[in-house]
Amino acid sequence: MPPHRRAALSPRLASADPGHGVTLADVALAAKVSLATASRVFSHPQLVREATAQRVHDAARRLSFRPNLLGAKLRAQQTRIIGVMLPTLDNAVFAECWRGIEEASLAAGYSLMLVTSNYDPARERERVEYLLRHRVDGLLLTVANAADSIVLDQLDRESVPYVLAYNQITAEGAGNHRYSVSVDNRVSACEGVNALIAAGHRRIAVVSGAFMASDRARQRFAGYEDAMRAHGLPVLDAVNLPSHTASNTAQIRALVAQDDAPTAFFCTNDLLAIGVISDLKRLGLRVPQDVSVLGYDGIALGALVEPPLATVAQPNADIGTQAIAQLLARLAGAPSPQGHATLLPHALRIDGTVRPPP
Amino acid sequence: MPPHRRAALSPRLASADPGHGVTLADVALAAKVSLATASRVFSHPQLVREATAQRVHDAARRLSFRPNLLGAKLRAQQTRIIGVMLPTLDNAVFAECWRGIEEASLAAGYSLMLVTSNYDPARERERVEYLLRHRVDGLLLTVANAADSIVLDQLDRESVPYVLAYNQITAEGAGNHRYSVSVDNRVSACEGVNALIAAGHRRIAVVSGAFMASDRARQRFAGYEDAMRAHGLPVLDAVNLPSHTASNTAQIRALVAQDDAPTAFFCTNDLLAIGVISDLKRLGLRVPQDVSVLGYDGIALGALVEPPLATVAQPNADIGTQAIAQLLARLAGAPSPQGHATLLPHALRIDGTVRPPP
């Protein structure tokens, strides 16, 4: 009975609301083929004779048929939707990453559902549950702390395929069955600080977002420690700013007011670095003449400001692209059980804001 | 027959893959109620006795039941998904707007599907078709040119509910049946330029992205013209930069090299303004001592740099929130036929980068 009921409605729909409400059954009827054949024309064209296919296509066009993906998804038991959870889009790092994610996904015929967690583990749980209810086929996510994440544990328990972006799986400890795409945070940070040291800096301070909110920040601090220790230089406590974007002149002032004020600042992300540079300027210090600043991330904006921001650059769009590629590979085929941390190359840009100490 | 088949599988699933593959039928069976009752517990709890509901909830928890939204959506003929199309996330304006969008949508129980068009009308068409196939209930979008948009015409023809963000519907011309949420681009730009004039500037140049790619840019330029004309000042040709982020020192140099070089620059977006400031610095000019720069957008970053960027600020997150609110209202109820342009208040921040001419 289905085909006829709808067919009766078609005339109205075709004029007032083309494409909306027109089902494959309508198309089949108009093309004088069965529903099955009509379906095959779109999903398995090689199974149907050329002339028949043409008739169906014509009918589809005439009726402005638009396939309802919901029906297909429900039937197929796979949605071809990837859930993406990022901390925030306010940091350009993730916005840049999105470009790669969208590009790679749509090219592969996958759709995206985006949510942001704002670095909050509770919200992470909630948002992921939400994506799961939509039956996303897999997830691409950046969590606050990969090594201690309720949400990742849950995903593992449920064997939901996912790939981490930016979070870096480390060999030791739990979770090394996981997949991640990132740079080597510790090594790259160490190289960045080494560059500062090579420029002659001895007292180097670290400014970071809340360590609790980001394992990357902790790994980068570890890289700083490595570099300082290797050169027998004093490891200073990190200045942890609550927000990655707040201007915290007071804390910076306290630092530079010391007898033995740092001559260089390593900031664990570029946004922070830009804020710190402004703070320093407000305190009457010139960057890089009086004090050097090194960021981390390589956001496009850094190259836009003057002097250009020295930074440890990550390939942000690539991280997105690669993470999607990995996820698709897992979705498609052999879900190799032992996980893998993909490390993408970083690049040092020791540009305008770093210079030898005065 | 359905219920029994699945029930046989449950034990395996419950241990290996909780929640995955468990259907409402399984829950109903475990709770010894009918499928309908189980469904009602979640959709219309008031229709079911407390004790029964409890049994169902217990069973659901025991089996780690996770509702499959696909089934519900297909049946309900509405997805509770809103499609969002933004030009790019690389401009913080849209990233900030996303915050408002996500907040408002999730609070109302709607999900989001995001795509970006990169200011390209062809890609706009493609991406929207894509969203439509997902049967999004409505759309929130920013198009390149609202007044001349194939994609908007199509949406109108198909009576798909949508609300524009940032694009500003103007009274005259076609398309005034549409809904938009934005600031008043022309008026606010005029006020911004007025502030420049009030500060003593007479020769004011405009730097903009490609006019073709953004009706906002054109409207803001019109606001500039209004202000200049009203004061009997010369309207200069706009410098149209191909990219909103490229540094175009050459073009800026040509401008400032003139005898009668402008003393102030009005940039139609903040990102551009930051680039222009850097260009000027590279040319040996100090901002704001030698030349003033006024941006447009009010992105958070502008307040972070030193000196803070003078700008015409839009309430970006609010634009997202309000646009979603409007869309939800249309989705819910009376789709008033005559459209409406909601204008949100802008704010002038004549901060650090604007000062009287030297």
Added chain:
DNA sequence: GTGAAAGCGCTAACAA
């Protein structure tokens, strides 16, 4: 190469 029919997971009449 094509058709008939079952059913993906869920909701909403309609009955009881």
Added chain:
DNA sequence: TTGTTAGCGCTTTCAC
């Protein structure tokens, strides 16, 4: 208050 039943639009065996 609860159960029975008929689909939502699509894909896919299984026949022919």
